[in-house]
Every structure is written in structure tokens, then in C-alpha cells.
Amino acid sequence: MKRAIIVTVIAGLIGLAMFLIPVDPPPEAKEQSMTKTDNIVQRQARGAYLAQVGNCMGCHTMQGGQPYAGGHSLATSIGTFVTPNITPDQETGIGRWSEDDFWRALHDGKGRNGSPLYPAFPYTEYTKITREDSNAIFAYLQSLPPIQQRNPPNRINFPFNLRPLIYVWRAFYFEQGIYQPQAAKSDEWNRGAYLVQGLGHCNACHTARNPFGASQGNILGGGQLMGSNWYAPSLTSLQEASTADWPIEDIIELLTTGLSYRAVATGPMADVVSQSLQHLTSDDARAMAVYLKSLPETDPHSRGVAPPLTEEVDKLLQRGGELYETHCQDCHGNLGQGAPGAYPALTGNRGIMLASPINAIRSILNGGYAPVTIGNPRPYGMPPFAQVLHDEEIALVLSYIRNAWGNRGTLVSAVQVDRSRKGAQ
């Protein structure tokens, strides 16, 4: 604790000293300015791409707000975080930050004043980013128009609001270090691993978190998103969203359009596709796909037992089937076959049969649109049924879908639907 204070004070003094150092460039630097400008423009362009791959905007922009000006709320188990303004505004943004400050935030998870950052900022993943990439992203952010926007403070619950506790957290859960390529693997695979593990921070959602907010358990083995009713499926279980048995082209298609014959990105993943993944270069998209496909298989989250088809269950499913005919069949088809590029097939759809039905319940309750991408600027959408169907009816129709056309899954109860209706969104 005492050490923390000393460290903070020293860091503060260093920060102050750096602030006081004159910023006029030395004369030599001015002579080189021609080539330097070219370099800077290139670096900014590269940084713009990397910032997109890392989807910095996804968190650092509030709905309808100015890009990168922050203000977006993140609900977590320890409180609500409000993302900071990372435009180069002197007062409210990161206009006074240096390349080194930025690197320290990404690589070491520390703020400009040296105090540790909450891992809601995924530095546990960003630590794998190279210095060169960090500098490029910084150059890009500094080239943005400064936006003066002071965001409200975080609302973190006691005792997690005591910053020194982050040191304890870091001792347990933070491993600092740039991504180290594996010599036995191809360059493409290593590039994919770098993007998935680092900049893409897929882990932040697709790995379960413990009560302290640390990603724990199987890497990319699936987990519920904090403070939301979304489950990010396992990328390593063949019963969930593993792509081990997919052709590479299908994986690329899903990543960059959110739509593929085999699966559709919904909810937060739809946002990731439209804000970030659709912009991947074809090389990077392929590299990510190659790495994801190679992930070793793990067990799914416990699946529960699908109901034996007793007469009683049959009756329930029949009622579900009638509801399906009335409300779903028009788009998803009489055999759950769907329409490629518009309405997902439900037969054989792993997302529908997940042990936890929360994603499917949510989709039925709230509806939503497939990701908007350059190739699909006007996607088709799913209507919300929260105001049309009762909990009991949603449970019936979903139970039916989970057990029709060869699908098998546990029955869904009205209580589960009710919980989704009332729970966090």
C-alpha cells in the first residue's frame, strides 16, 4: 500500500516533469520533416486499421455520440464503468499523452499518472500488442479532431472502488508480455493468434469470467457476458461455436459478414462484425480463421438432458409447433431451413441448442438486425415478440425449435423467459 503510494507519487512527478519539458522539436527534426510526414501519414493509416481491428470505437463511443469521445457505459459485476475520451483533447481526452504513456496503458495497464487501470480496459489482452502497433494506434488517435467531452465518473461498488486492490488483482490475473510467435507454426497461424489473443481481445467475451472479473477457465471456452443476457459461445467446443470442422472460407465469411450458411452473428457479435471484423484485410481475416479453426477441441458447457419424448412432452412440443407455424415459419421455413443471407436456418443450428437458451430467448423477445456491413448495407431483421407472445408461449416455441428437425436440446421454461425479460439486457 505504502509502496503503491510511493510509486504513484514518483509516476506523478515523472509525468509532471515530462509535461514541463519543452515540446518544440530540435532543429534536426525540422529538416527531416518531409520524409517524416510521409512516415507519419503511413503510420496513422496503419493505426486507423489497427484501431478498427481492436474495435476501440466499440467501447470508446457512446450510442449516437462522437467517435472515440467515450461516455459508453459498461455494466460489470463490480460496478459500471464509463469509458474515457481518447480523442486528443487537451483537457478531457488524451491530448497530453505521449507515445510512452499510451504504450504503458496498453502494455502495462497503467494510466498516465501511473495508477493501475481496471481490467474493464482489456489490457490483459492488449499487452500482447507490439510496440510498433501501439505507436501506430497512438499516432492515429492523435490525428483525430479533438473533442471536448467530459464523461461522468465510473460507478464502482465498494470495495472494488479502492484502486490499490487492482495491484492484488494484477498479481493474480495479469501476465504482461508481447505475443511470442510459435516457431513450429506458420506465419499465418501466428498472425491469427496475435489478432485473436491481442488486438481482437476475443477472450474478453468468449472466456468465462470469475466473480472478480478475471477471464478464467478454458481459453475461448465460452462465457456469459458481464451485466448482460448474452452468452458468448465456446469457440473450442464442436457443440457450440468451434469452427474446427468448417471450411476456412465459411469462417472468413462469418467473421467478415456475420452471415454464413452455418451460423449468424447476433447481439454484441453483430456489433463486432459491423464495427470491426468487416474491415479486416483478406490476409488478416484468413489468418484469424486459420487460428480459430486450429483451436484444440474442448467439452461444451454441460448440455443437460434433452427430454425423452413422452406423450406429455410430445403434447408440449406440438403446441410449440403450432406457434412456430403462426409466427416463425414465414421466414425460417417449415423445416427450419431458413434463407441464406437473410434468415438463419434453425435446423442443425448450434446456437439454438446451446445449453443456456438465453441468446435464443433474447432474440425472440427483442428481435434485432444482422450486422450492417459494406456488402450488406440493409440486412433483414427479426421482429421483437416480447409484446406479442407470453412467457409460456416463448418457452413452448423455443422448446419446439430445440427439438424439431433433428435438433435436440433441453426444454425451456416460462421462468427462464421471465428472467430474461426482467434481467439485465
Next chain:
Amino acid sequence: MRPLALILLIASLFFTCSAIAAGIPPVEVPNTMAERVKACVICHGPEDKEGRDAYYPRIAGKPEGYLFNQLRNFRDGRRHYRPMALLLEGLPDQYLRDMAAYFASLRQAFPPPEPIGSSPAEIELARRLIMRGDPVRKIPACVECHGRDLMGTAPFIPGLLGLPRIYILAQFGNWRNGGLMRGQTPDCMSEIAKQLTADEATAVAKWLAAQPVSEALLKHEGPPSALPDKLARRCSSVLQSPGL
């Protein structure tokens, strides 16, 4: 359990594969806006509808700019209704504009006027507020913004005829309580609603709902009409919409 799970998994995979192999034709999807807004029309039908949780007004034929503004306001949380915010989450302005244009272009017959009996005093009160306002309390006449025929002013201001009484009343109530729009200043309708007494709001809503209205009166095309300067300033927040 695991062997069973495996068998089921394999069975389902076989089924899927066989479904594809057997050539089950995919559902045919028309490449139209009507198909794309199915998520909207489940609530917003050709007629106003009272739902379980809310009132779903018809949106066909309303001015494009008005609809676009409402879509953005819902998406961004300025106009507060969670189901709309969830549905529109992540959709870019351009797509919202396409949706607005689609609904603005729809021609659908208006419902017949509501048979509401207003007393002569109520009719007089409503007519006075609608046509002349009340300058002492800074209440402008409805016709100043919503058009002489109350059918709206392109592209941002909606018409007032063809709306049910309870919808108009609910909107007055929401404006008064600040429940409709958040953080939008200046919010002219909110100021006006706060000035009106309950009796006045009721009289206006009844009168408006009782007027006959026909499709022919709708102003779909034509140049945007200008508002008087004073009102344009007062209502500036509803008149802003980049790109329209």
C-alpha cells in the same frame, strides 16, 4: 451421457446434411424494403394499435425527416423506449434513413374520425388554441408549425390529424412529464405541454381526433416549408437532421 450426446450430435448433423442434400429449397425472400421492415410492422400496422406495453401509432405516410429523427432518437436513447432502442441498436443512420423514406412513401387509408362528442365550450377552446394559440402564456398556435391544414410541414413536423385521441393525450402527458424526450433542448413541445391545463389538452385531443382526414391532404413531396423564425429557433432541436 457422452456417447448419447455424441449419437445425438451425429444424428443431427446427418439430418442437416441430408436436409441440404435432399435439396430442401430455402425460403424465398423478396429483396424489398417491405421484407426488411417486418420487424417494424409486427407492431406498426396500417392502423394505430394498442399493445400490451405501449401504444403503437401508424407510421405510414408521416414525414420522412420526422420518422428519421424519431428512429435516431430511439436508437440513441434520447426518446426513451427500450424495445425500439434494442431493435435499432447498431444500425447506421443511412439504414434508418432508408426505413424512414420507405414508411414516408406508404399510402394507407386513414381511419374514420373518432365519434367524440365535445361540448360547444370544448370545441371553442380547442379551436382557439389550435388556430391562434395563447400569446400571453407563450403557447403558439398548432397551425403555425403543423401546417394550416394540420397535416404537417415537410420534412420534420408531423401532421396532427388521423391520430387517435388517446395517443395525442398520452403524448401530451409524456411531454409534460419529460418522459418522451431526454436531454433534447430546446424541447418546444415539452414547454407547450407544460403550459396547457388538463382540460385544454383534452379538448385539443378530442377535436383533432374528430376531424375527417384524407390521404389526398398528405404532403409527400414538395419543398420543405419554412417555419416562422421565432418558432424555428424555439423548436430547433427537431429541425436538425444532417443529410436531409
